[in-house]
Amino acid sequence: MSQNLSRRRFLQYAGLTITAAAAAACAPAAAPSAGGGEAGAPAADVVTISFMGWGNPGEDEGVRNAIAKFEEETPDIKVTWLHTPDNYAEKFLANVAAGTPPDTAFVGSDVYGTYVRDSLLLDITDSLKADPLVGAPDYFIEPQEEDRCTFDGRWYGIGSCWVAPHIYYNADVFAAEGIEPPSNDPDEAWTWEQFLETARLLTLDANGNHPGDSDFDVENVERWGVHWPTSAGGTQIVSAILANGNSYLDPDSQLLTVDQPEGMQAVQNIANLMLVDQVMPRTAAMESLGMTNTQMLDNGRLAMAIDGSWALDWMKEIESTLGTGVLPKMGSQAVHMQAHLHSALAATQSPDAAWQWVRFLSTPFYQLQFCRTGLWLPSQTALATEEGQKEWISDKHPADYAKMVTEYLPRFGQAIYMPAGWPRANAILTPAFDAIWNGDMTAEEAIPQAVAEANAILEEEKVG
CATH class of the missing domain: 3.40.190.10 (Periplasmic binding protein-like II)
Incomplete structure (x- = not known):
């Protein structure tokens, strides 16, 4: 060099x-x-x-x-x-x-x-x-x-x-609902199904209905079960992909592997929190509330927030009782650090x-x-x-x-560190992932083409 x-x-x-x-x-x-x-x-x-x-x-x-x-x-x-x-x-x-x-x-x-x-x-x-x-x-x-x-x-x-990302939760909400909170012990990590069911039970509309109830009103939610940040290359999304057994990047070629079935399913699982399971606010709904995840966690409008460990710097100051737990498992157990x-x-x-x-x-x-x-x-x-x-x-x-x-x-x-040319490659992934979060495309529809284009950039960038 x-x-x-x-x-x-x-x-x-x-x-x-x-x-x-x-x-x-x-x-x-x-x-x-x-x-x-x-x-x-x-x-x-x-x-x-x-x-x-x-x-x-x-x-x-x-x-x-x-x-x-x-x-x-x-x-x-x-x-x-x-x-x-x-x-x-x-x-x-x-x-x-x-x-x-x-x-x-x-x-x-x-x-x-x-x-x-x-x-x-x-x-x-x-x-x-x-x-x-x-x-x-x-x-x-x-x-x-x-x-x-x-x-x-x-x-x-x-x-x-x-x-590294993990779960933050309002322990007072869990206690009031009589629900066992997540643990910091990775041997007690929730399965994805346990995580979903807990988020469903913690999500309430103005009439006390949960997602899945016939009268649930997603436009009038009083408390959301969870918020999971959706930045395409963000550590929270990378962690979800790793937790489903996908490597995100091939360790040898340093090319993206998210177009493999496990990667696409992990991305779809996160999208479904908003689109299907209705336990997480869409971006527009979150913005309309005019509050951060920390504020929503503190005032009980949010039961769980997936965020980086760095957020403890300010989350520890909330008035409600704060708890933390490891991320749920999907096909395997992993976290991006x-x-x-x-x-x-x-x-x-x-x-x-x-x-x-x-x-x-x-x-x-x-x-x-x-x-x-x-x-x-x-x-x-x-x-x-x-x-x-x-x-x-x-x-x-x-x-x-x-x-x-x-x-x-x-x-x-x-510890996955992004290869040379990553900012250019991520600029290709971002609109594709946004289409998934918005429900305009499924992960299987959006990711393969985006990964192919991003990997072409990474190949080009290898030679400088």
Whole structure:
């Protein structure tokens, strides 16, 4: 792989800059790296590197805390934080196209493979394997960490954490209805049929009727049983597909497999929650309510919400009693686990300093901040031990929530990271999936053609 962007790829990134002109105009300029800016540094032996990332105010604060700690421990390296909460991808690529990429950055799981192919990211394999802490064989939860970070056996980033979807539920609603809630123990996961029946019993119209009752009024629902996000490439839909025994992507060819029967059936199962089973609001109905799934869960308009583990960061604050559970099984049991990565850019003039910062972000100090709030799940084995859990599990975490980390993800989590060219391929899938959610087409009608077109793009993108 060339160490420089090809002319074609450079022009593509430059095109993104033009397309997002407004974003580019306000994109933060990367701080000078050591090699090009040491003369202006406070001291000759101090290196300054830049770090670009997104994040809400809590994440912003956590990064700033980490920088302060890192600079205290490593006084010869200074980190400039380029906080970019909006339009991050466009602004990142604007800096790349302008020749001013940051030294280190957040890299989304959907574009990591594309950036590796385009030689944007620094190969950190040798540094990682030589490190006595993060390079230890049992430091990360494996094999998932290596699965997500490596291409052809080489590391170009380290995962920030793990996140995965699961069930959130209003425990007060379950108690009032006398219904047993879902469990965080994967050995007690509901079957799809149990999940459907529970959602049916929890869905009520204004007259107290359930779906399937002759007088049920779907246009006048007081409480919905469940909400399951339907983004075509979203982790919630990928998890449903995996849970029906489909791989989503072929591990060897890295081409989509959703057009296989198990994949199409899983997608149709989710669509049927709205179209047939009537236990989930359609997108238009959800929008008309003017509430988030968190608000609906809190006020009892929604009994269960399928969302990412990161949502615990704010869902834990609801006034109703919050519970969580693992996702239901379909043909098998699985869940998609992912998160953004921390990478050094290949163009950095300070690769050693950039590595030291990426390494620090993979130590307990940084990860613990966000595990404690519920935003993250740990990727470090030490934090999954009984002793390690004491460092981050609090009374804000639902009962037995640690099983998500100790049982659910290690046994059933699959770390699928999207191949090069994924944003283009997903743009083909999205309208096809929307047609399924709207009831305009079935999964069997919409998916085969969309997958064929998306896979043609992925084949084309393999060569860069």
